[in-house]
Amino acid sequence: SYELTQPPSVSVSPGQTARITCSGDALPKQYAYWYQQKPGQAPVLVIYKDSERPSGIPERFSGSSSGTTVTLTISGVQAEDEADYYCQSADSSGTEVFGGGTKLTVL
Amino acid sequence: EVQLVQSGAEVKKPGESLRISCKGSGYSFTSYWISWVRQMPGKGLEWMGRIDPSDSYTNYSPSFQGHVTISADKSISTAYLQWSSLKASDTAMYYCATKGLGDFDYWGQGTLVTVSS
Numbered sequence: 514s515y516e517l518t519q520p521p522s523v524s525v526s527p528g529q530t531a532r533i534t535c536s537g538d539a540l541p542k543q544y545a546y547w548y549q550q551k552p553g554q555a556p557v558l559v560i561y562k563d564s565e566r567p568s569g570i571p572e573r574f575s576g577s578s579s580g581t582t583v584t585l586t587i588s589g590v591q592a593e594d595e596a597d598y599y600c601q602s603a604d605s606s607g608t609e610v611f612g613g614g615t616k617l618t619v620l
Numbered sequence: 621e622v623q624l625v626q627s628g629a630e631v632k633k634p635g636e637s638l639r640i641s642c643k644g645s646g647y648s649f650t651s652y653w654i655s656w657v658r659q660m661p662g663k664g665l666e667w668m669g670r671i672d673p674s675d676s677y678t679n680y681s682p683s684f685q686g687h688v689t690i691s692a693d694k695s696i697s698t699a700y701l702q703w704s705s706l707k708a709s710d711t712a713m714y715y716c717a718t719k720g721l722g723d724f725d726y727w728g729q730g731t732l733v734t735v736s737s
Contacts, residue, residue, distance in 0.1 A: 514682050546725075548665070555715055555727040556665065567723035599665050608681060609655065614664035 515539060515604035517612035524618040531587040533615045535600030538581055545583040546601045547576060549594075550614075556599065560585060587617075595619040622646040624654075624716050624728035631734045632706050639702035640731045642716030649697035650674040652724065656690060656701045657715040659730075665715075671699055706735045 517537040525531040535545060545563050548556035558567055560576035563583055573588045583602075587594055600612040627641040642654060655670040669680035673692040680690070692699040699716060716728040 546719075550665070555730055556717075557727075558723060558725040561723050561725065565723065567725070597664075601665075601667070607679060609667045609670070610681070611657075611665040611667055 515608065515610050517600055517602060517610055519598075519600060519612040519615045521613070522616045522618065524620055525590050526620045527592060528589055531590050531594070531617055533585045533587075533598050533600075533617065534582055535584070535602075535612045536582045537602060537610075537612075539604050540578065540581050540583055540602060542605070543602045545576070545578065547574075547585045548599045548601065549596045550599065551596045559598075590617075590619055592619050622724075622726045624718060624726055626714075626716060626728040626731045629732040629734070631736070633737055634705075634707055634735055636706050636735075637702070637704050638706055638733065639700050640714060640733065642699045642701075642728050644697045644699070644718065647718075650694050652718045652720045654690075654692065654699040655717050655719070656688075656699075657717060658684075658712045659715065660712040668701070673697075673699065706733075708735050708737075711735045 519535050547560035549559045550556040559570050559574045563578040564576040575586045577584050597614050599614045603609045623645050625643045650673045653670045656668040658666045668684040669690050671678045671690045671692050673694045689702045713730045715730045719725045
């Protein structure tokens with residue numbers, strides 16, 4: 514079955530830039546979505562269609578795509594950004610899938 | 621205001637059946653697919669499947685096909701996730717979510733299902 518691969522963890526100091534990658538064979542043809550999940554809360558969409566930012570999401574969150582990899586970039590990381598981040602996309606049949614998740618730690 | 625409101629937490633025994641619900645409001649319920657997502661304790665998000673509420677067409681993840689049933693009643697704007705025989709490994713938080721074009725993306729608050737003898 515189709516898989517999206519993310520690094521298990523990323524650590525950055527406050528004010529630095531965090532980059533979280535997500536790799537999958539179908540990503541050149543399917544949009545990727547990024548979710549932030551804090552403990553005890555439902556996921557929140559932070560990037561849609563590879564690089565679009567929903568209203569209400571801070572400008573420090575951005576997304577990009579290159580070949581089979583999409584990247585979530587958080588510029589000027591703040592303590593409140595510490596969370597789990599998941600990419601989501603679909604395979605050629607439309608079956609959706611999440612990446613394994615990346616725990617962002619703000620040192 | 622768009623809302624997805626899920627049914628409350630459940631505690632069940634292995635072998636029992638269960639149906640949990642997700643009621644949509646504040647938008648056209650039949651215009652957007654409803655997906656179900658599992659999150660086992662301390663683990664990541666897993667997409668289980670989805671339903672088109674307009675015609676009840678479903679699409680399941682191979683990992684969940686045959687283990688759960690997704691349904692919907694458009695007359696009351698409610699989607700369901702059901703099990704015929706629960707296992708301890710079904711213990712998890714279950715979320716419903718709806719997504720459309722652009723940033724139309726809403727999640728329920730989650731339903732915790734605990735299966736224990």
